[in-house]
Amino acid sequence: MQNIKHIFFDLDNTLWDHRKNAKLTLIKLFAKYDCANKYQLGFEEFHVQYDIINEEMWAKMRDEKIDKAYLRKHRFYDTFLKFGIDDFELSQNFENQFLDDIVEFNELVDGSLEILDYLTAKEYKLHIITNGFEEVSYRKIEGSGMKNYFETVTSADSLNIRKPNPKIFEHALQIANATKEESILIGDDWIADVLGAKNFGLDVIFFDVFNDQPALTEIKRVEKLVEIEMFL
Ligand SMILES: [Mg+2]
Numbered sequence: 001m002q003n004i005k006h007i008f009f010d011l012d013n014t015l016w017d018h019r020k021n022a023k024l025t026l027i028k029l030f031a032k033y034d035c036a037n038k039y040q041l042g043f044e045e046f047h048v049q050y051d052i053i054n055e056e057m058w059a060k061m062r063d064e065k066i067d068k069a070y071l072r073k074h075r076f077y078d079t080f081l082k083f084g085i086d087d088f089e090l091s092q093n094f095e096n097q098f099l100d101d102i103v104e105f106n107e108l109v110d111g112s113l114e115i116l117d118y119l120t121a122k123e124y125k126l127h128i129i130t131n132g133f134e135e136v137s138y139r140k141i142e143g144s145g146m147k148n149y150f151e152t153v154t155s156a157d158s159l160n161i162r163k164p165n166p167k168i169f170e171h172a173l174q175i176a177n178a179t180k181e182e183s184i185l186i187g188d189d190w191i192a193d194v195l196g197a198k199n200f201g202l203d204v205i206f207f208d209v210f211n212d213q214p215a216l217t218e219i220k221r222v223e224k225l226v227e228i229e230m231f232l
Contacts, residue, residue, distance in 0.1 A: 004203075004232065006178040007119060009150075010163075010187030011130035014207050015112045015225075016140045018132075021105040023047060028101060029094055039085050050079045062131065062162055062192050103136050106144035109209075111225035116149045118229060127152045129172045129185070131192060134158040152176045163189070164196025173202075186228065194219065205231060 012018035030036065030043050054075050060066045076098075077091035119126060126149050130137050134157040141147050154172040156162040163169070173183060180201050187193025188207040197204035205220040205228060206213065213221065220231055 003182055004124065004184050006125045006127060006173075006176055006183040007232065008127045008129050008169075008172060008176075008183060008185045008202075010185070010189065010193050010207075011128050011137060011140065012132050013109065013209070014186060014188045014193075015109055015116075015146065016144055017107040017109045020107040021102055022098075024105045024107070025098055025102040026050065029097055032097075033090065033093070039083065041083055041085075046079065046083070049082050050075070053079050053082075058131075059191075062164070062189075064162075068133070068157065099133065099135055103139040103143055106140070108144055108146075109225060112146070115225045115228050116146065119232060120149060122232070124232065125176070125178070126150050127154070127172065127176050127178075129154045129156065129163065129168060131156045131162045131189075163187075163192035164199065166196070166200040169197065169200040169202055184232070 009015055026047055027043060030046065035041050035046065036043065057066060057071045057075050061068065061071055072095050073092075076094040077088055080087060080091055116126065128137075128141065128150050130153070132140070132155075134155045137155050137157070138153065141150065141153060152172070152175050154168065154175065156168045159168065159171065161168045161171070169185075173180065176183075184203040184205065185193060185197040186205045186207060187197075188209055190206070190212065194204050194206045203220075205222060207225070208221050208223055211223060213219075222228055222230070
């Protein structure tokens with residue numbers, strides 16, 4: 001694509017493997033608080049339940065139905081409650097240590113560094129727009145060795161305006177000194193990234209890890225990061 005100069009990446013589960021790193025963090029916390037013995041709870045069933053609740057709450061926060069404080073109070077509390085464990089202190093210990101510990105793990109999505117090298121060699125200017133928590137976003141980028149690839153990082157959380165709100169795309173383009181016509185976004189969230197970018201008037205590549213939208217042919221779609229090379 002000849003006119004494209006700026007590429008805006010989503011961070012979590014597009015480049016930084018949040019699912020994998022979160023699971024590794026939870027394994028550690030689950031063992032630390034001896035949850036298996038204390039509550040006769042299996043890690044896998046806990047993790048499945050947590051994933052469901054966490055994903056639901058992130059969607060609600062994206063849709064501006066709940067705020068960050070609510071999510072941080074409830075995601076672990078509600079998960080434990082599903083197993084009849086009503087312990088607010090335990091849930092807050094999990095919440096606080098989760099954010100501290102997750103940045104110790106820096107698994108990247110397959111092909112992340114390869115595609116960043118490829119795009120850098122082609123002299124695209126690379127940027128991040130993330131909805132993730134401000135407390136950890138910069139540490140994720142730095143800890144995983146990706147910092148030097150990016151000219152700008154927009155933390156939607158720090159501005160309290162999250163994708164798909166068009167204001168966050170406007171802000172990111174502004175600090176990147178980029179126009180819509182010369183920019184494209186790459187992300188894995190259908191609503192926040194794909195519909196958000198489209199509504200704002202920005203071209204987009206959907207990183208469709210779970211093969212969610214196979215019938216949609218009019219959008220640019222990849223299932224592996226390396227396939228971005230087809231478009232850029
Ligand atoms: Mg994402």
